[in-house]
Amino acid sequence: MSMSKNNKVLHFGFLLLANLMFSCQKETIETVDPEDNTPYVMEVPANFPKPAAMQDNPLTKAGVELGRHLFYEPLLSSTMTVSCASCHHQDRAFSDGLILSNLGISGKALDRHSPALFNLAWANNGLFWDGGSKNLESQAFGPLTHEDEMGIYFPEMVDRLMAKPLYVGLFKEAFGENPTAAGVVRALAQFQRTIISANSKYDRYKRKEGQVSFSEDERLGMQLVQSKCGGCHSTDLFTDNNYHNNGIDTDFSDDSKDWVYKxxxxxxxxxxxLGAYKTPSLRNVMVSAPYMHDGRFATIDEVLKHYRSGIKNTIYTDRLLFQANGNPGIALSDREVKAIKAFLISLTDEKLLSEAKYANPK
Structure with a gap:
């Protein structure tokens, strides 16, 4: 969820509370919650690193299922018309295809592009484009309360959920209690941590599953991405979960109250x-256009053109984007661009885009 106009005054208390509640990170995968609910065993792909689980919010089958229902639930918005899924569509790798979404309760365009949602169990260095939230639990408070997104008043949200026997039962099963705001964000976080993208052609090729083979273009593209893009799009997650100024702007002045452009x-x-934003994964990049934190590039060709010849040279531009001769930009021939695009197509996970366990349960 984009939380594009982060209001520090309105949300500081919520984020602080959530960070305190859910700050303990331990490296474990299978755990059981205090209610002895059946644990949800996350299947870690063989070519992925081990994720650090949230010990204060262990995955359970009931918690994940509750989170899936809530993810698609418009009752969580003040107008009862907007859900998390309004801006995160499964068939677009849980992005929305819009430059700046205007699908929130106010109808106003947000200041930042809605990011794709997958492999968040490995997002260990902050969330939102600027890392303004520490974990998925605290992150959820942002869009839930934001005046242009879902704008919910928590007591009203809890009353609505309490009026639905379905949710009373799901909360009892997941957390042994009636619906609460804390339970909502815990369940949403659990569901989102289970959204894993690791079944692309590249993954099957890398893991030597079946008889998958790469074309000459795909092999060359893979080598080029590793050598020329791997400084930021690293490991098989294809992100370093870090923040970089990638030379798309020269002016970082910002008189907005929230400094969303810094x-x-x-x-x-x-x-x-200054001007640094989180590295998005290259996975599913061919189905999650437009690109960049503000959605300014409509196509992957525009993105590659930027990295070839459009990088702006400022003192804040990441040095990874400079050639050995000191010139900004990544040297790529037309042939190499063609190969990179072929490889990026191999990163599309068709299973993620249609798998029932991630879909609307209603």
Missing amino acids: GRYRISYDIKD
Whole structure:
């Protein structure tokens, strides 16, 4: 969820509370919650690193299922018309295809592009484009309460859920209690951590599953991505979960109350982070256009053109984007661009885009 106009005054208390409630990170995968609910065993792909599980919010089958229902539930918005899924569509790798979404309760366009949602169990360095939230639990408070997104008043949300026998039962099964705001964000986080993208052609090729083979273009593209893009799009997650100024702007002045145009600097107050945004995964990139934190590039060709010849040289532009001769940009021939695009297609996970366990349960 995009939480594009982060209001520090309105949300600070919610985010602080959530960070305190859910700050304990331990490296484990299978755990059982205090209600002895059946644990949800996350199947970690063989070519992925081990995720750090949230010990204070262990995955359970009931918690994940509750979270799936809530993800698609418009009762969580003040107008009862907007759900998390309004801006995160499964067939687009849980992105929305819009430059800046205007699907929230106000109808106003947000300031940041709705990101794709998958492999969030490995997102261990902050969420939102600027890392303004520590974990999925605290992240959920942002769009739920934001005036342009879902704008919910928590007591009203709880009353609505209490009026639905379905949710009373699901909350009892998941957490042994009636619906609460804390339970909502815990369940949403559990469901989102189970959304895993690891069944693309590339994954089957990498794991030597079946008789999958790569074309000459795909093999060359894979090598080029590793050598020329791997500084940011690293490991088989194809992201370093870090923040980079990728040379799309030269002006970082911002008189808005929330500094949404200053990038990671808004959070870190480190001048090196001015204009830096989180590295999105290259997985499913061919089905999750448009691109960048503000959706400014409509096609992957525009993105590649930017990295070839459009990078703006500022003191904040990441040095990974400079050639050995000091010139900005990644040297790529037309042939190499063609190969990279062929490889990026191999990163599309068709199973993720249609798998029933991620779909609307209603």
